[in-house]
Amino acid sequence: MLAPMAGITNTAFRRLCREYGAGLYVSEMITSRALVERTPASLRLIKHHESETPRSIQLYGVDPKTVSEAVRFLVDQDLADHIDLNFGCPVPKVTRKGGGSALPWKSDLFRAIVEGAVRSAGDIPLTVKMRKGIDEDHLTYLDAARAAEGAGVAAIALHGRTANQFYSGQADWSSIATLKETITSVPVLGNGDIWSADDAIRMVRETGCDGVVVGRGCLGRPWLFGDLAAAFRAEAGEITAEEAAASIAQPPLGFVMDAMRRHTELLVEFYDDDEPHACRDIRKHVAWYFKGYGVGGDTRRALAAVESLEQMDEIFATMDASLPYPGEGAEGQRGRAGSPKRVVLPDRWLESRTSENIDYADLADAERDDSGG
Incomplete structure (x- = not known):
């Protein structure tokens, strides 16, 4: 699965990745409020080329009603074959309003959003993507995953980092293994530090996850999806390890x-x-x-x-x-890793796991059309 990346995973990049391999290629993150309001930018971002099947769109939102309306619009207009909800954005201008990776802390709000979205999606599979939590002292992924499983999602993806880590350090694959042990009725997908086909196979073997989500690893390397397809075919016994190795790109x-x-x-x-x-x-x-x-x-x-x-x-x-091919010089991390940062949250956000004292007018500001992800 290609992870949504703002300014990257537009139709052009998705089509390019698809030309090299197989997988599920997800759109850039679309703000649900902007979609409900039919802004030109959001309507452009949800467009798929006729060659793109299945059509996969990721939504971001903070209000159950608005998210449900956005999902219903996509379904009624036959604009998507798969919908993903983003609960992993660590960007300060989103978390300071309680959105993104801050939102699962309010467990009732998270549950309301996911349950409403699943109902609106109907027969269209709806999945969720999240992080471990706000920081190591405020983990949310197990509670959120149980709620999502209960709501009827089709799959759950976990980035093995907390919000305060951003993309720094190493992804905690053990959290993906723990999630897989906890969630038994729907597939669990792992995300974080997959830079090669070998990394993907190792993640599956170490965590037991049902699939992988690739983000920064395919930057400047869209053929990685061809590598992944070959590696997983070998893992399934469809081709030999030698045939898979010969298919792994080491491009001049x-x-x-x-x-x-x-x-x-x-x-x-x-x-x-x-x-x-x-x-x-x-x-x-x-x-x-x-x-x-x-x-x-x-x-x-x-x-x-x-x-x-x-x-x-x-x-x-x-x-x-x-x-x-330069070998090791072309391998490893791509994109900026950054460093851990204090997560900016609404005042007194961590005092309660419920949303009863939330100012929804203020929270909705996290869903501005320019909020990014």
Whole structure:
């Protein structure tokens, strides 16, 4: 499963990942209030290309009624085949209003949101994604998972970090194992520190989880989903380990260049043939695509300022397409890890696990259209 990533997992990137492998590719996080209000930005983000099946959309919300209305809209308009609810956002402007990874602390509110969403989803599978909790002293994942299981969700995904960790340190896979032991009636998916197919297989073996959710590991490496498909086929006995190993990509530079160009072409299509816009978007992917490769600083800077496909081709023409895979230099962490941070919460938020004293007008501010994720 491709984890939703703001500004990354648009239709173009999802289609690119799908071209390399198999899996469930989820949209960027959509604010439920914005969807209910039919904002142009939200309506654009929920669009899927005709080649995308199943269509998977992630919603974020803080009000049971609004989330239910957003789910009902997606179902009534036949816009999704799978809906995921996000309870893992650690961004301060969201948590300070009680949203994201702060919300499961209010167990009654969490339960109301999930139960209402499941009812509105009907026959459409609805899943939830969460973190361990606010911090190690305020863990919520087991209580929240039990509530979600009771509400009838189709699966539960856990990122093995707390909100205060952001993406720092190592993901706690043991929490995924604990969740798998606790939840027995629906699949449990593991998320955190999957940088390769080997990591995915190791997570499944160590935790017993039913599947994996991949986020930063596929940045600049959309072919990772092909690697994962081969590894899991070998694990299931469909192909040999040797055949799987031969399928794991160790791409020369030319392969990476082709992937980046294809990504840009899909972005041009996504932005309605606005090539300059697509090129501005692809710039943030340059460092990820060429991680570890012996590409000079001048070349990297030129690609990070590219303005057209023609200019991209001119830069690529100066590069050695036969340059081999750099091995360890291209492996490991991608994206920013950051450092642990104090989670910003509403005043007196931790004093009670219930929402009886919540100011819902204030809480709803966490669902602004610009709140991000």
